[in-house]
Amino acid sequence: MPSRHASTLYYFASYLTVYFLSTYGLGDVWLRVALLHLLAFGMIAVRYTEQYHSIPQLIAGAVLGSTFGTACKMWSAGVAALGALWSLPALGQLLLLAVILFITWYQVAMARQKNVLRSVHKDIVIITQPLICYSPLMFILPRYWLRWLFPYRALDMHEALHEVFTRTGARAVGFASPLHTEVYFNDEDIIREFTVKQHEKFPKAYKDYEVLRFWGENIVTAPSEGYEWKKHRALLTPAFSSSNLRLVAKVTVDNTNTLFAKWDQQRKTTQLGEVLDVHVDEDTMRLMLYVIAGAGFGQELGFDKSDEDYDKSKFSISFTEAMSVVSKYLLLWIAFRPVFKLPFPALRKIQQGFVDFEAHVKDMIANRSAELTAASAAEKEEEKEAEKESEADAEIDPASQRSDLLSLLLKSRAEDARHNLTDEEIFSDSFIFLLAGMPTTAHSTAWAFALLATNPSEQDRCVFKETLRLMPPVWALGKYCTEHTRLVDHHVAPNIRTTMAIYSLHRNPKYWTEPDKFVPSRFDARVSPPVSAYSYVPFSLGRRSCLGNRFALVEATMFLAKVMQKYTIHLPPGTDLKKLFDAENVITLTPRNGMHLWLKKRNPAHAS
Incomplete structure (x- = not known):
């Protein structure tokens, strides 16, 4: 033709x-x-x-x-x-065709996902963007590149999403991307439905945590509907015992006292008189590292202690250094593990920190297991001699009296033959102790300092629960819907990620008067009505709620109580409050610009 x-x-x-x-x-x-x-x-x-x-x-x-x-x-x-x-040459035409076909696919996929979200509720607010908010690209590309193209990304998502909830008054906000749909809820009735009443239809989004499985299955990565999770939960629950909490309190107080000695070396004279010039976020991170080392692993570390006497034939660096490397570079290491094996000194040093952390903890596991075996054998021997020796004269083996988490977990394993964890799994759970325990409490206590500095009239009150309301450690927690389910007046289809918007729930005016204001008395039962268990969820809800919440509360309240007995907290002149409270989601809500504050000693009569 x-x-x-x-x-x-x-x-x-x-x-x-x-x-x-x-x-x-x-x-x-x-x-x-x-x-x-x-x-x-x-x-x-x-x-x-x-x-x-x-x-x-x-x-x-x-x-x-x-x-x-x-x-x-x-x-x-x-x-x-x-x-x-x-x-155009043939290659150019093929590239152009590929672009056209991609755009075609994108339009069709996005239309399909938006239709799925529209079926949830007629009043749902739908937001579309090419990438999901927690895509790895959202973490590694510069912030100023993405702000205009992807306004909803994980690092800043808590504030952006809360603004949508506040502006629209919606109870559900849906996010659509070509391969993903997600619905955020800030309504306590709906949250109660999918976390408690119908929890079997909404398992944890454990696929999001698969990156934490590189050292074996653990309490976070195990699917909640399977035997593995029940096994970890059964053995870990006894470890978070009252004896461990007593150790947490002791280690926290001891390390807080040595931190005070460090602060006393940071005096400066100002218009307020003599103050202590401190970078709170750095000091709380270090403090909680020492608390985790002591109460989690049984290692006596501190601001005034050194563990330089480690076995240099086994390890390249000390346990303190290894924990510091892991806590500092964890997110980058998880995302780019192969990169750290490249032959560059700085990268290899970080990689060695992770290798030595594993070696130190596995060495502890081997030594504690041997101690427990020996203690068990000694107990059997004592039973044989029970008729000859009274209990008062019997010696108590110190190995059986350890109350750090690692020792209690190993003891729990030895006593429960039905749920036997391997050494690899115990090490993986130990890694979770560090990952979940240290930044959570360190950043939460740092936020408490900032809130107290901007609300000096509240510095004689119990403040930590109100801090967790305004700045929850984790701003959102997701689950996946497995079947068509009705949540109050919303309908959720299978495979939709269903998420508690904790940051927005904690600031929802439906449940909180003056929700953005720091009011510690909300949690004082003498002057305020009880707080609903479903509108205040800093440690999640249901059977997947945080096992270590009492651990965190004890160390944080002990630390803050000691601080407030001795100091008042002040803002240095010229402090930009917007920058002070600028947070980003890096595992937990983290101060983006650090936290530089002044402390002033109280008069002796108040401090006593």
């Missing part, structure tokens, strides 16, 4: 398609999809036709399309512009 006739047929088919779609209103999405397909096929036809209309003829063709309306004009202009590209 002559190329002129082929071109005429192509124009005619294009006009008919656009006219049909425009007339019968099949939707903007499908109109765009059809146009893109025609554009792609037209490009191929143009390229392989022996001769074609001149550019003026193509432009004239665009004008001739006026009888079919604006859409036809635009289509004709698009074909005309495409005709000018007929001389």
